[in-house]
Amino acid sequence: MQQFDTVILGGGPGGLAAAYGLHAKGQNVAVVEKDLWGGTCPNRGCDPKKILMAAVEAQGRSAALQGHGLTGVPRIDWAALMAAKRAYTQGIPSGTQGGLQAAGIANLHGKASFNADGTLQVGDQQLNATNVIVATGQAPRLPQIAGQEWLRTSNDFLDLDTLPNDVTLMGAGYVGVELAAIANAAGSRVHLVHHSDRPLRAFDGDLVTDLLALLTRDGIDVRLGTDIVQVAPAGDQYRVTTRDGESWITGMVFATAGRVPVVADLHLDRVHVATTAHGITVNDHLQTTNPHVFAVGDVVDRPQPKLTPVAGFEGQYLTTALTTPDAPAISYPVIPSVVYGKTQLAQLGVTPAQAADQPDEYRVSDLDLTHWYSYQRVQDPHARIKVVLEKGSGRIVGAAVLSMEAEQVINYLDFVIQQHLDAVAINQTIMAYPTLASDLTYFH
Numbered sequence: 001m002q003q004f005d006t007v008i009l010g011g012g013p014g015g016l017a018a019a020y021g022l023h024a025k026g027q028n029v030a031v032v033e034k035d036l037w038g039g040t041c042p043n044r045g046c047d048p049k050k051i052l053m054a055a056v057e058a059q060g061r062s063a064a065l066q067g068h069g070l071t072g073v074p075r076i077d078w079a080a081l082m083a084a085k086r087a088y089t090q091g092i093p094s095g096t097q098g099g100l101q102a103a104g105i106a107n108l109h110g111k112a113s114f115n116a117d118g119t120l121q122v123g124d125q126q127l128n129a130t131n132v133i134v135a136t137g138q139a140p141r142l143p144q145i146a147g148q149e150w151l152r153t154s155n156d157f158l159d160l161d162t163l164p165n166d167v168t169l170m171g172a173g174y175v176g177v178e179l180a181a182i183a184n185a186a187g188s189r190v191h192l193v194h195h196s197d198r199p200l201r202a203f204d205g206d207l208v209t210d211l212l213a214l215l216t217r218d219g220i221d222v223r224l225g226t227d228i229v230q231v232a233p234a235g236d237q238y239r240v241t242t243r244d245g246e247s248w249i250t251g252m253v254f255a256t257a258g259r260v261p262v263v264a265d266l267h268l269d270r271v272h273v274a275t276t277a278h279g280i281t282v283n284d285h286l287q288t289t290n291p292h293v294f295a296v297g298d299v300v301d302r303p304q305p306k307l308t309p310v311a312g313f314e315g316q317y318l319t320t321a322l323t324t325p326d327a328p329a330i331s332y333p334v335i336p337s338v339v340y341g342k343t344q345l346a347q348l349g350v351t352p353a354q355a356a357d358q359p360d361e362y363r364v365s366d367l368d369l370t371h372w373y374s375y376q377r378v379q380d381p382h383a384r385i386k387v388v389l390e391k392g393s394g395r396i397v398g399a400a401v402l403s404m405e406a407e408q409v410i411n412y413l414d415f416v417i418q419q420h421l422d423a424v425a426i427n428q429t430i431m432a433y434p435t436l437a438s439d440l441t442y443f444h
C-alpha cells in the first residue's frame with residue numbers, strides 16, 4: 001500500500017494544476033492517468049483543434065482580401081495539416097509525464113477506481129491518501145439512435161488521415177460548429193444538424209443567427225430543428241435519415257451532441273460521492289459529498305463553462321483550499337468563451353439578454369464594426385459587438401462579439417472588466433496604434 005497526502009485521478013489541465021500546486025506546497029502527491037498524459041485539451045481538444053484552425057483562419061483572411069490586394073484563396077492540404085498537428089500532439093503525453101517525473105511527482109499509468117474501504121486501486125497497486133481529487137473530465141456523448149455504432153467523435157475527427165468529401169455533424173454546439181468550419185474550409189461538403197432552432201444557447205441569439213448565416217454562405221448545409229434518427233452503411237459511405245424523413249449519403253457522421261462526465265468506472269458509490277447526469281456534485285469548496293474527496297474540471301456539476309482555464313483555475317483553488325484552514329469558497333473571475341472559426345463568436349460577463357432583463361442597471365451598445373478601421377483593413381465580412389455597460393459606473397461589464405478578431409477583442413475586454421477599468425483609466429493608457437487594443441477607447 002502506497003501512502004500519499006493527495007491522489008489525483010486524471011492527468012488533464014485540472015488534475016495537473018492541482019498536482020503541481022500541492023507539490024509546491026510540500027504535499028506528497030500522486031497523479032493517475034488511464035490514457036494520454038495531458039488529458040483532452042492538448043491531445044484531442046483545444047490545442048490540436050486550433051492547429052487545424054490556423055489554416056482555416058489564414059484561408060478566411062485570404063478570402064476576405066480577394067479584390068483588395070490578394071488573388072487566389074489557398075487550399076488546405078489535409079495530410080500536411082494533420083502531419084503538423086501530429087508533430088505537436090505526439091510529444092504531449094511523454095512531455096507531460098516527463099514534467100511530473102522531473103518535478104518529483106509520483107505518476108501512475110492505469111485506470112483508477114475506489115475500493116470499498118476508501119483506498120484506490122490502479123491495476124494491482126493500492127494507494128491510500130488523506131484526500132482524493134477526481135479530475136477525470138468528460139467524453140463524447142453518443143446519442144441513442146439506430147446505427148449508433150457508426151458514429152464517430154471529435155477524437156476521430158482530430159486525427160483523420162483523410163477527410164471525407166462529405167461529412168455530417170450531429171449537434172451544433174462548440175464542437176459541431178468548430179469542426180464544421182474546419183471541414184468546410186478543407187473542401188468537404190458539410191451537413192450541420194441541430195435538434196433545436198437555437199444552437200449555442202449560451203451565446204447571444206442575434207450573433208448566433210449571424211454566425212449561422214455566415215456558415216451557410218460558406219456552403220455549409222445548416223439544418224435546424226431536426227434530429228438524425230438513423231445512420232446506416234451504404235457501400236463505403238453512410239445513409240443518414242432525419243426525423244422529418246429527409247435522408248442523404250455522407251462519408252462520415254460525427255456525434256457532436258455534447259459530452260458526458262467520466263465517472264462510470266470510478267465506483268464513486270463505494271465512497272458515497274454523489275453525482276448527477278451533469279457530473280460530480282460539489283459544494284463551493286469543490287468538496288464532494290465525501291469530505292475527503294474533491295473534484296475539479298469538466299467532471300464537476302457546476303454552471304461554469306467546461307473550459308481548460310476553468311479546470312486549471314479550480315485545480316489551483318484546491319491547492320489553497322487543501323492547505324489552508326478555513327479557506328474561502330471558490331470565487332470565479334469573469335470567464336470568456338470563444339467558438340473558433342473563420343469568424344469567431346465570443347462572450348464574456350453580463351450577457352445582452354441579462355442586460356435587457358435589468359434595463360435600470362445596464363445598457364447595451366450594439367455596434368456594427370465593419371466600417372471601423374481595424375476591421376475594414378482586413379475586410380472582415382461581418383464584425384459586430386454588443387457591449388454591456390453598467391449605467392451607474394459607466395464601466396463595461398460584458399460583451400458579445402462576432403468577428404475574425406473576436407478572440408483578441410474578448411481577451412482585452414476580459415482584462416478591462418476583471419481590473420474594473422473605466423473609460424478614464426483606459427484613456428490614460430497609450431496603446432500601440434492602430435490595433436485592436438487602441439480601439440478599446442471607443443467602446444464606451
Ligand SMILES: Cc1cc2nc3c(=O)[nH]c(=O)nc-3n(C[C@H](O)[C@H](O)[C@H](O)COP(=O)(O)OP(=O)(O)OC[C@H]3O[C@@H](n4cnc5c(N)ncnc54)[C@H](O)[C@@H]3O)c2cc1C
Pocket residue numbers: 009010011012013014015032033034035036037038039040041044045046047049110111112113135136137138154175262265266296297298299306307308309311
Ligand atoms: C474538441 C474539443 C475542443 C475543445 N476546445 C477547447 C478550447 O478551444 N478552449 C478551451 O478552453 N477548452 C476547450 N475544450 C475543453 C477542454 O478540453 C476541457 O475543458 C479540459 O480538457 C478539461 O480538463 P480536465 O482536466 O477537467 O479534463 P480532461 O482534460 O478531459 O482530463 C481528464 C483525464 O482524466 C483521465 N481519466 C479519466 N478517468 C480516469 C480514471 N478512472 N483513472 C485515471 N485517469 C482517468 C482521462 O484519460 C483524461 O486524460 C475542448 C474540448 C474538446 C473535446
Ligand SMILES: NC(=O)c1ccc[n+]([C@@H]2O[C@H](COP(=O)([O-])OP(=O)(O)OC[C@H]3O[C@@H](n4cnc5c(N)ncnc54)[C@H](O)[C@@H]3O)[C@@H](O)[C@H]2O)c1
Pocket residue numbers: 143170171172173174175176178193194195196199200201227228256257258259305306307337338339340
Ligand atoms: N472553443 C472552445 O472553447 C470549446 C470548443 C469545443 C468544446 N468546448 C467545451 O466542450 C464542451 C462540449 O462541447 P460540445 O459541442 O460537445 O457540447 P455542447 O453542449 O456545447 O453542444 C452540444 C449540442 O448538441 C445538441 N444536441 C444534443 N443532442 C442532440 C442530437 N441528438 N442531435 C443534434 N443535436 C443535439 C445540444 O443541444 C447542444 O446544443 C463545451 O461545453 C465546451 O465547454 C469548448
